[in-house]
Amino acid sequence: MRNIAILLALLLVPYWLLVLAHVPGVLGGQIGITLLFAFTGFGHFMKTSAMTQMLPSWVPFRVLMIYVTGVFELLAAGAILVAPISRFAGLALCVFLLLIVPSNIYAAFKRVDFGGHSAGPVYLFVRIPLQAFLIGWIYWFAVRCR
Numbered sequence: 001m002r003n004i005a006i007l008l009a010l011l012l013v014p015y016w017l018l019v020l021a022h023v024p025g026v027l028g029g030q031i032g033i034t035l036l037f038a039f040t041g042f043g044h045f046m047k048t049s050a051m052t053q054m055l056p057s058w059v060p061f062r063v064l065m066i067y068v069t070g071v072f073e074l075l076a077a078g079a080i081l082v083a084p085i086s087r088f089a090g091l092a093l094c095v096f097l098l099l100i101v102p103s104n105i106y107a108a109f110k111r112v113d114f115g116g117h118s119a120g121p122v123y124l125f126v127r128i129p130l131q132a133f134l135i136g137w138i139y140w141f142a143v144r145c146r
Helices: 002-020 025-046 048-052 062-079 083-099 101-109 117-143
Strands: none
Touching: 002 025, 002 117, 025 048, 025 062, 025 083, 025 117, 048 062, 062 083, 083 101, 083 117, 101 117
16 A cells, blocks of 8 residues: 555645645646656566566566556656647546556456555555546646646
């Protein structure tokens, strides 16, 4: 569950700091999205084997898929801060978050020892609402505002 705290801190702290500094909240929200997905994107390269375990063995090219999704997360993290494409990047991240729900369900039921999934299905009571919150946050700060 420590991962959840880290992700929330990466997302929320820039927003709060910039709001306190009287900077428009949209920028803080976008910086939070960027930090969160940069963190998780780099994780795909640093914890590749653990992330591979989150996918069923019948999924082809699991390692490649982890690398590709890591690159996607890094590119999207940067794109959120580029005004002409932030809306598209936000929509892509929202779809991505929906597409990875099955892997999180699989990992929780298999109690994969990575990112809190070892807690089992109960972890989904935290993970799925977190992903819904992230989708809402991304929509609010990257999709709606453009």
